[in-house]
Amino acid sequence: MATRRKLKKQVYFVLGGLIILIVGICFAVKFYKNYQYQQTYEYKLQEHGYNDTEVARILKEFNDEEHLNYLLDNTKDSKIVTLLDEEYYLSKNFYEYISYLNENPDMDLDEIVRNINIHLDSDFYEETFNANTSLDTSMLVNKYYLLDSSYAPDDLVTISQTYSWGEAGSQKVREVAYSAFLDMWNAANEEGYYLMVSSSYRSYAEQEEVYNNYKNSSGERYADSIAARPGSSEHQTGLTLDIFSRTNTNRETFKDSAEAKWLAENSYKFGFILRYPEDKVDITGYTYEAWHFRYVGEEIATYIYEHDITFEEYYAYFLED
Numbered sequence: 001m002a003t004r005r006k007l008k009k010q011v012y013f014v015l016g017g018l019i020i021l022i023v024g025i026c027f028a029v030k031f032y033k034n035y036q037y038q039q040t041y042e043y044k045l046q047e048h049g050y051n052d053t054e055v056a057r058i059l060k061e062f063n064d065e066e067h068l069n070y071l072l073d074n075t076k077d078s079k080i081v082t083l084l085d086e087e088y089y090l091s092k093n094f095y096e097y098i099s100y101l102n103e104n105p106d107m108d109l110d111e112i113v114r115n116i117n118i119h120l121d122s123d124f125y126e127e128t129f130n131a132n133t134s135l136d137t138s139m140l141v142n143k144y145y146l147l148d149s150s151y152a153p154d155d156l157v158t159i160s161q162t163y164s165w166g167e168a169g170s171q172k173v174r175e176v177a178y179s180a181f182l183d184m185w186n187a188a189n190e191e192g193y194y195l196m197v198s199s200s201y202r203s204y205a206e207q208e209e210v211y212n213n214y215k216n217s218s219g220e221r222y223a224d225s226i227a228a229r230p231g232s233s234e235h236q237t238g239l240t241l242d243i244f245s246r247t248n249t250n251r252e253t254f255k256d257s258a259e260a261k262w263l264a265e266n267s268y269k270f271g272f273i274l275r276y277p278e279d280k281v282d283i284t285g286y287t288y289e290a291w292h293f294r295y296v297g298e299e300i301a302t303y304i305y306e307h308d309i310t311f312e313e314y315y316a317y318f319l320e321d
């Protein structure tokens, strides 16, 4: 009997020991898991002040230590998370957005994104790049993206004098844009309008002459307000037409004509965009030109028309590397 009781005691002892061991292991595991969790960015971001939704959004966007550590090294700012959902947000510009936002804390986030995307944080002509001519009909040429003096399209065709002013053979445009223009001309004509081209392809040298004439007579500031510097004129692409009507070639009044309204509403169907709209002057750097149309192809023109953005914005988001 005594041996049996002794045995029972030993069993209880072993069992008790086991239970203590198991409980101990459980605690250790729990402690270790907790420790591990504290090493995660999820935990660190929460501790930094971001709420659960924000943390989830941040982790969806970034899986690299550099960005996550950057967020932890800087003051918590919910605006940064909102920025990630801006329509034209580009991850490559993240740090630029943040520093621009710090300089302009009251600016709307869509403006922050837009201005950085299209380089509006720099003055016109201050930060310049080579226009990417390999993009062909969707190349961007403006006060940041310039063509060099050697660029000239090799498929220029002459615009018939039926549709253009000037001496015979003086108006030229790229073939693809001419065929689109003719379709547009016919559609307009069916509605009783008679469109006329007043300016088309302009070489680098011609633009240089135009610009320098203004510059020499009235100074650089005036020249910049009225003409593009050589290399920055879209007319050098051969994809741009200044279009008026047969009865109105007046830059002041054309905007109010039925033809100008028809062009603004219908040109995208033929691949053209009103390049310098009235409400986009600060973005394009050009005063409203109701006559200046750029061929970009139907797909791009339709997107730009429907989303009411400029070609600058489209280019930065969809076409630039």
Ligand SMILES: [Zn+2]
Pocket: 199, 235, 240, 241, 242, 291, 292, 293
């Ligand atoms: Zn023009």
